[in-house]
Amino acid sequence: MSELLGRLGGWCARHGRIVLALWVLAAGLLTAGTLVWGRPVTNNVAIPGSDAQRAHDLMREGFGPGLDVGGTAQVVLYSKDRTLIDAPTRRAVERAMDGIRRVPHVSEVQTPYRVGGISSNLRIGTIVVRLRGQDSTRLGELSQQLTDAAKPAADAGVEVVAATSATPADKEIKTGTSEIAGVLVALLVLLFAFGTLVAALVPIFTALLSLGVGLGVIALLGHVIDVPKSASIMATMIGLGVGIDYALFLLSRHRRLLADGVPVRDAVRRTAASSGGAVLFAGGTVVIALSALMFTGFPMLITLGWLTGISVVCAVLSSLTLVPALLGLLGHRVNALRLPFSGRVAGRSGQAGGWARLGVWVSGRPWRVLAVTVVALAALAAPAAALKLGPLDAGYSDQGTPARRAYELIDVGFGPGANGPLMVVAETDRAIADGTPADPVVQVLRQRLEHTEGVAYVAPPKVNENHRSVLFQVVTDYAPSDHRALDVVERVRALQVPGVRVHVGGEVAGLSDAGARIMGRTPLVVAIVVLLSAMLLLLAFRAPLVAIKAAVMNLVSLGAAFGALAVVFSDGLGSRLVGMDPPPSVEGSYLSTLFFSVPIDTYVPLMLFAVLFGLSMDYEVFLLTSVRQAYARTGDNRRAVAEGLGATGRVITSAALIMVAVFTAFIAYPDPLVKVFGVGLAVAIAVDATVIRGFLVPATMVLLGRLNWWIPRRLDRVLPDLAIEGREEDAPAGTPEPELVGAARHARP
Template structure:
């Protein structure tokens, strides 16, 4: 028997099931208390985020640390309110008076320590005078500028709007829209429809939604609260919401399907719940564990943002597993036979052997070679665009048309050039302290920077208090997302300046370093995730061929996701359907995160399918029949679960953030391909071709174990 059927996980879940059945009210009360506590803390304390990229060991991080140590105020947050006159100039008397009123209102806001109106002297007024920007300085770091504070500053600029000026936030004030309410409601609505069709009643269909919502409140809420003690990017909460909603519904769906099947076999409520948690619950624990392990592989990337996205998503998966295996069974105990209450559709119990999946399984296992060749070729075709995938970095210009961030970017670019939105700071360590601002080495540094191709303007050099560090802020001639900007940064780094060591700091430099680091470490992450996942399957099923084949199949679904990313975002195929107006770069860290997530999520369906196949194998010893029985028995539940997850992920394409759109497209395509082409066709075809080789086990794994029974062990009837 497998480790899931008769191992430590099975025994542990059996104990959990017995405890839950005995004290259901205690379990429900504990979950309600935890949910209310987390919700109150989130409302009271908020969920701070930080978009800065930290890259230990990179030159960009060295420059950033030098700036923080020697120019403390330079690291405080500063944003802009960009103003544009419909006619005339921004500094015309009437417009200037309105801007002065706006400046006064902004200056009165807490944490605002400086407000500078547009002026030619400050280089904040365009040459034709039609566009300018109000600079707003804070006594906070970038991570501490909350959405509420940014909104208050933007609202305080209303006098400028009343005078007919266009006034939009930019920089740190143009915070991304992190609200997921629309996507959540759409995903939940579609999931409810799918589950009503699957279960036929509102009560059974509503239970997975209850566990998923509690998973979101607890898991995503805790992720948000951890933003007070760690750097959590805004994308982390959104990604955690996507994963939590998808797996939270799916895991409960698996358990309810198993529970209803056991009831149909004549078990009473408590025995059916106990058997469900011990079997399907064990499979869910193992499946969730594979997701967490796959996400843990991101830690070896050495990139903090990837590690953070990994453990935050993994935390929500853990809550989904806990809710499905404890809260759901406790509710089932209290519901008893009322699980089928509020019927909406008449359900017809179809013999799996006569179902559509049973007929498909017959066809696939009867002629496996043509099916394997055809599906393999189709998957390679879907993955083919990946060959031209090039990683880059997005900026405000890639936001949806009409968004505040996009509008502010466009106005700054129109008035001050594309480089105005992506300033760069050259930080140089002097071999010996400077004698003062007139030290010739400072002039040499500024001269070298001005002579560098791709530099549009250079500000005066600043010297640290001890004279050991000098900083020069410049604007490139190209935008931050333009590859030419990264070439300019590389040129600056390799420009020799006598008497000093040069570094380059700023978000543009950091994101460029992130792209390089991701490209360098991606092969190691892939190798570790594939190896760990294969080892987990080996432990679970004790069949090396199955474990290796499952890892290869998962690579194919990831390849399809990468192909979709390239075709949609890099090539622009159907880009308008996702709310963008043209091709954009694929954000450098998205493929690595997608790989870990999809590899883990694909294992969910692999575990469910292989558990059913192996159960039939132990009962019959007939490989072809066991493959057919496994696909026929799990096809409906896997399809329903996958459809829900695809709809949930696809609904997040509605988000304004291009990065979230990338996750939504990549994950929905991969899950759709995985649950249909791979699990429904390619896996059964290859298993039928391999025959008994599927179940070969090394001699050392059989030591100390008894032979597998020839029939499934009976499930005890009665109250445990």
């Protein structure tokens, strides 16, 4: 494989202008396509085979338009000075309703003067708007249209706030501040790492170009599949981070070879053959981890996983083709525009530095280092036991936004459960009458619902036009984000009425079913990710113990990430710091608004696991590649570990700093999901690149000795020799290949 990658890199270096033109053309065409045809996204959270999905399917037919999720909006009214039933106010509200009826896609407008439409103090009301053919991805535009149409009420002194089915995670993100901040910090890190402006700009340019291609592909795929709104954000976070990192590793290797006197094109070929293989395997682990999400049975999470994987694939492809092309075009000018006070690039003989000294220090006392790091990592992971999972609702939106204001008004006027009512659909074995008095089956079912613990209100039933099912809107005593609302869902589903099958839909029920399915599939997904990643490492290094140890180390870094999430969000010690506003239920004292718990969506830990496991494996691959090369030259395991850490420590640290900067910058996004990922990814990468790769991995490798590279003879004969470390490429020009290479490959304890 190293030979193939070397040939590819050499070809790209010789035809740099062609490769660069193709990448620029691809990015330009895809970007133009998104501008012309748009970026369709969806809020579809269908869960095939679930009870909530069955309820939603029944709601789509026979109950009129807008009853399925995403087909209903509300216009919340608040009259501060007088009640809504005062004659002048009522006339203004009715004129507003006439304007709302003229809004495109509106099929029905329900007056607030219906039963249950006005609060007990007569100052808060809701106009229910049912839609037909509305694009569920343009909820922000719809909200503005409804608000503008209700201007007559606003002119009469009534506060008008449109509330759609959007959640905080559905918010339109129109700012590029986080991306710009992340790129600027990455540029500073690269300037410090390379000391020249040209070298620092190569990874930035490569990552941005590959990201443009990846986002363009994802945007156009929205025309043929359901693309979650958060897919582009996740792809940007991961694609930008790995794109810069992969180019950084290749560029560092290339500049060391140039410093050793290797000709430019030969240096490019060697870089592609050795570090290119490491990049390919590192990216492969990320894609494998994300692809394993297909076993969750949750379509949105599956799509989110492999769409994010597209950005990783683009980053790998750009690293293997575009980076060699740029290096070939630049030649020795890659070291141009040197910054003041920066030293020259060190070649093979110039690796002695802080990380090399740390490697020697760790190698000299592995047991003590192992004990201290295990205790430290256990302390970091301990808070993860208190991680609080649950749904988020609009109560966690930014204060002052329409979504947050509508949530607060509905909470005050109708109770917290009115922000996420249950949609109860009952299928019957016989035809039921639609009229007054209600069919006996409907009466019994309504009485059972009203007497269910946690139910505050049951709206009048609506019988399907085929007379085989009936719909109830049920308001609970709890906010959608309250875990007690999930208990109400289960109690309603447990109702037993002869000849009736009860299904519960709505936001709360859907999230409950999604959480249950994901929790049930989590062990399977974790096992698949760990097993496939370990197998990939086994193919890469032909060392079973190294592969197993790498998988365990990645799980350790995940513990630290989940511990940080528990402290920041579940314990609430950093919820304010990351820009979250307390929901109405916790507003009060200074301390309660300063430290408040924020639930984390049930699917987030599994998605975070897949992303983090793949990213952590990146650094493991690069470190092991360097150690393996050193061991091939010397045959001394302790020395190889120290040299490997010394050779990669600065590069891995720089790469980690870039990742941490990019992920931290995304915490500024208003989407709580992005905040959670930003915190978790930043902490995990920081711990992984320092504590784990700097102390734990070297200590364990020293203790294992020659067992690191042991492989059973039968397995050795079966496995293909992929040689990603490019053993034949590692020596300087004119240096014969050491005979220890063979000993390293077939070392026995």
